[in-house]
Amino acid sequence: MSNTPFKLAGFDIETFVRDTLAEDLGPTGRDVTSESVIPADARFSGTMDSRDAIVVAGLPIAEAFFRFLDPDIELELLVQDGDFVTPGTDLMRLKGKARALLTAERSALNTVQHLSGIATMTRAYVDAIKGTGCILLDTRKTIPGLRVLEKYATRTGGGTNHRMGLWDAAMIKDNHVAVAGGVAEAVRRAKSAGIAEVILEVDHLDQIEPGLAAGATHLLLDNMDPDMLRSAVALVAGRVPTEASGGVTLDTIRAKAETGVTYISVGRLTQSAPAADVGLDFTPLD
Structure with missing residues (x-):
């Protein structure tokens, strides 16, 4: 070899x-x-x-x-x-x-x-958002034991890797928020622990300001339609990167990319190609 x-x-x-x-x-x-x-x-x-x-x-x-x-x-x-x-x-x-x-x-x-x-699937999604300035991300929805190879394949297709695992960034999702008692407290705890990159998932516009004020460095805008994404992007006003996620297909990705989000993540690239x-x-x- x-x-x-x-x-x-x-x-x-x-x-x-x-x-x-x-x-x-x-x-x-x-x-x-x-x-x-x-x-x-x-x-x-x-x-x-x-x-x-x-x-x-x-x-x-x-x-x-x-x-x-x-x-x-x-x-x-x-x-x-x-x-x-x-x-x-x-x-x-x-x-x-x-x-x-x-x-x-x-x-x-x-x-x-x-x-x-x-x-091949990754290239199709990359082509679908060409010219928008939006970047396609993969996710952690990989086959156990094959993550490094599958994320290599998304890069080969023109995509960009999201975090590789649980170790390289904090991603605060709804279950974390529920236990912590709110987005601000969840973000505050992560920042207090010395974590530099804190990704916060939000599904309501009123979560954005509290999350940013607490120190979130990246917002994951979960299952938002294009109109809501535009509103979210306007509220964030470039302070941190924004990421559209949830239910994205080849038919819907272009409209989401045109809202001005920084990234779109697609789990199906590794989950069901x-x-x-x-x-x-x-x-x-x-």
């Missing part, structure tokens, strides 16, 4: 590849189908291609799966993560040990399909 220089902060590619393959190979560590059907010395050539128009993401990780099982593989990436490709575009060519390629195939494809699906249709066909080599 030393031939795969893919680096991503907070992500250990070798551990990911090893654990993913171990899950597939189970307690015996064997691909019983390939071992029983394919001769040990057989070799394959293969081509990974897209059957849809997609934004590609995850190819270096797919490469790592194949190199892990066949260090001598001949492998060429034909496009790069972030490229938009049309249906029928070849993404990767590879040539190596048949058993190794078949064993790695599903893990490699699953990764590329999932991450490319996220990147459909997998891209990517395939891999092998040909035996003599």
Whole structure:
């Protein structure tokens, strides 16, 4: 895997590849189908291609799966993560040990399909707000264990990452407010604890001034229609960034972006993006 220089902060590619393959190979560590059907010395050539128009993401990780099982593989990436490709575009060519390629195939494809699906949906949302000056954010609605990869995919699609977890900013939501006794007290407690970035979720205009007075540094405007968003943006008057959130779709995002909000966050980017249709066909080599 030393031939795969893919680096991503907070992500250990070798551990990911090893654990993913171990899950597939189970307690015996064997691909019983390939071992029983394919001769040990057989070799394959293969081509990974897209059957849809997609934004590609995850190819270096797919490469790592194949190199892990066949260090001598001949492998060429034909496009790069972030490229938009049309249906029928070849993404990767590879040539190596048949058993190794078949064993790695599903893990490699699953990764590329999932991450490319996220990147593709993200690009559609980015395109929908083009020219408004609004920035698209992802959320923490990610599959457990895959957050770093899924947030990489949203960046690959042109989006911007929101906070990575519970550690890098305070986000005060309705349940926090209910326990604290109000938005001002909730924000005050967070600021008193020394937290620099305090994001406050508000769903009523009358929560804005108390939240700002207490020291909120970012307002999340929850489930507001465009008219209410415009009113909120006017009240904030540029004092802190504003973020529209909740129920945002491709049909509604443009109108929300045109209200002047700084950001729009969309949970469905990582929560429910459909997998891209990517395939891999092998040909035996003599």
